[in-house]
Amino acid sequence: MNRDKILLKSRAKQNAKKIIIKDHFDSVNYLVFRVVKETYAIENKWIKEVVRVGSFTTIPGTPDFVVGVANIRGIIYSAVNINRFLSSKEYGLSELNKLIIISNGDIEFGIVADEILGFSEKLISAISDVPDNYNSLYKEFISGICDSGALILNGKALTENKKIIIE
Amino acid sequence: MENFLRLRTRGKMIIGFVVIVVATILFSIISYTNHRRMSNVVKENSLLDTLAYELTGLRADENRLRALSLEALFYPEKLNNIDFKQKIEQKHIDILKKTNGLDSMLNAYPDQEILMSDLKIDVEKYVENRKIMMTLISEGRTDDAKKVVSEEQDLLYERIREKSIQIELNLLEMKAKTHALSEKAENIVVWQLLVLGSILVFLVIAIAIWTLRIVRKITAEIKAGVEILGNASSDILSAVTEISAGAAETATAVTETTTTIEEVRQTANVSNQKAQSLMESSQKASDSADKGRDSIKKLTSAIQHIDNQMHLISDTVVKLSEQNRTIAEITSTVADIADQSNLLAVNAAIEAAKAGEHGRGFTIVAQEIRSLADQSKRATQQVKEILNEINKSVNSTVGVTDQGAKSVEEGIRRVKESGEVIDILADNVEDAVEAAIQISSSTRQQMAGMDQIVPAMENIKRASEQNVVGINHTQDTAQKIHQLGRNLKTIIIKYNL
Numbered sequence: 001m002n003r004d005k006i007l008l009k010s011r012a013k014q015n016a017k018k019i020i021i022k023d024h025f026d027s028v029n030y031l032v033f034r035v036v037k038e039t040y041a042i043e044n045k046w047i048k049e050v051v052r053v054g055s056f057t058t059i060p061g062t063p064d065f066v067v068g069v070a071n072i073r074g075i076i077y078s079a080v081n082i083n084r085f086l087s088s089k090e091y092g093l094s095e096l097n098k099l100i101i102i103s104n105g106d107i108e109f110g111i112v113a114d115e116i117l118g119f120s121e122k123l124i125s126a127i128s129d130v131p132d133n134y135n136s137l138y139k140e141f142i143s144g145i146c147d148s149g150a151l152i153l154n155g156k157a158l159t160e161n162k163k164i165i166i167e
Numbered sequence: 168m169e170n171f172l173r174l175r176t177r178g179k180m181i182i183g184f185v186v187i188v189v190a191t192i193l194f195s196i197i198s199y200t201n202h203r204r205m206s207n208v209v210k211e212n213s214l215l216d217t218l219a220y221e222l223t224g225l226r227a228d229e230n231r232l233r234a235l236s237l238e239a240l241f242y243p244e245k246l247n248n249i250d251f252k253q254k255i256e257q258k259h260i261d262i263l264k265k266t267n268g269l270d271s272m273l274n275a276y277p278d279q280e281i282l283m284s285d286l287k288i289d290v291e292k293y294v295e296n297r298k299i300m301m302t303l304i305s306e307g308r309t310d311d312a313k314k315v316v317s318e319e320q321d322l323l324y325e326r327i328r329e330k331s332i333q334i335e336l337n338l339l340e341m342k343a344k345t346h347a348l349s350e351k352a353e354n355i356v357v358w359q360l361l362v363l364g365s366i367l368v369f370l371v372i373a374i375a376i377w378t379l380r381i382v383r384k385i386t387a388e389i390k391a392g393v394e395i396l397g398n399a400s401s402d403i404l405s406a407v408t409e410i411s412a413g414a415a416e417t418a419t420a421v422t423e424t425t426t427t428i429e430e431v432r433q434t435a436n437v438s439n440q441k442a443q444s445l446m447e448s449s450q451k452a453s454d455s456a457d458k459g460r461d462s463i464k465k466l467t468s469a470i471q472h473i474d475n476q477m478h479l480i481s482d483t484v485v486k487l488s489e490q491n492r493t494i495a496e497i498t499s500t501v502a503d504i505a506d507q508s509n510l511l512a513v514n515a516a517i518e519a520a521k522a523g524e525h526g527r528g529f530t531i532v533a534q535e536i537r538s539l540a541d542q543s544k545r546a547t548q549q550v551k552e553i554l555n556e557i558n559k560s561v562n563s564t565v566g567v568t569d570q571g572a573k574s575v576e577e578g579i580r581r582v583k584e585s586g587e588v589i590d591i592l593a594d595n596v597e598d599a600v601e602a603a604i605q606i607s608s609s610t611r612q613q614m615a616g617m618d619q620i621v622p623a624m625e626n627i628k629r630a631s632e633q634n635v636v637g638i639n640h641t642q643d644t645a646q647k648i649h650q651l652g653r654n655l656k657t658i659i660i661k662y663n664l
Contacts, residue, residue, distance in 0.1 A: 052507060
């Protein structure tokens, strides 16, 4: 009951805020993709390129979210299943033949995806916060939830956090 | 002797009796002969006696006549007396009669007859002279009469007397001889009779003893036989009674059998009719089987045609499926290209975004390319769906075709089976026709046999009825035999044989 009141109170506060019409620069361009059933979005600036990969070479001794490695034009990229990394349940069949290469200029790796759904230009105001009951362990990798239901990945955390970067 | 022993009892008895009869006949013949001989002797004796008597009588008559003539000579007046005359006349007749009688009686003795003939002449002469003398006396000539007497009559008288005595003596002598002979013969006869009688008696006794022995033997055997006859007749009687009952039962059974045969005959008639109708039905069935065989042939060719068509359809569907697969491959290639185009567009957009404000126009181009790629992808998706549908249809068609082919194969198999079944049916029907014909003919034969059996049964019935009658007769006869046996037994007991 108390929690509901707090939620209702925060919503009321949110609605009571003055609506600020943001200009063109306040919008961010996202790449939306699908892994099995989950839809994810990531800011364009973190993406190096999107490639099709026929097969991955599995590496023994790696965590289960690491699918393997792939050679893309002479560069070896490790491929990560973001679903497994975020401990999301996997249902249904998947191709996972597309690799989205994430880069911060230093560290580069790929996220496997079933389908590239397209680009989405979202206003920052249209992005909701991650619910409080979300597992705090992975909360830092999610920067918000789109109105279409896509989880917005935090590119900075992905390229820098030690949980995903294996030495 | 051996041959004699080998003869039958009857023959022996006949021989014995023949011996007795022969002996008796012999005895009778001998007795008769002796009797005849004796009677001849007696007859001769009596004849001789008669002759002697007659001769004596002759002499007496002669004497009487001499006396009467002498009386007349002495007393001629007596001649007037008629009685006296008649007496003399009578004596004359008597003398002549006796002489003639003696003459005829002495035929058997020729020697005496010669004497008798002389005597007869003398007597006749004497009688004649007597008559002359009587006449002379009546005339009164007494002297002449005396002269006749003394000259002739006395001589004649003596001669007659002598001769008669002579004859008599002869006869007596003969009689004595005969007597001696007859006595001798009598002795012989007595001896003969004694011997023959003894032999006869001995024979009769021997045969009687022998016959008695045989009779005793026969009686003993008859006794045993009568016993056996009594028992056997009892047995026969009971057996005949049983047979009579059996014959009566047989007659009843024959009647029942006749009825049954009549029923069987009717049943056979019904069977014959049924066999006829069965034969006709079988014929029809045979025709139907032939028609069925033709139909099966046509059906087989039709199904073969369907099978060929089904094979064609199957081949066509397989080709269609392959072509479909080719289209799917092409479509997936197109989809792949669209996918890669999409990725390229995405990369171009990313690169354009990196270029910042200068890449804005390129971003739009990239977006357009992306949307085209998306359209291509959707179109390929639609084609893929359509192809999937087609594939499903083709697959189901393939399945249906397979099923159809299988059904057709099954149909062919069934039709073949039906053909075989119809062939078997036709064979069976033919067999049935033959069997029906055989049944019909055998039933006809059966009926003919039944027709023969019925009169035969009638004959049997008649015969059994006659048997019953005959057995009744036999029973009566057996009863009589039984009675006879008992009677014989009674007789044997009664006469203590």
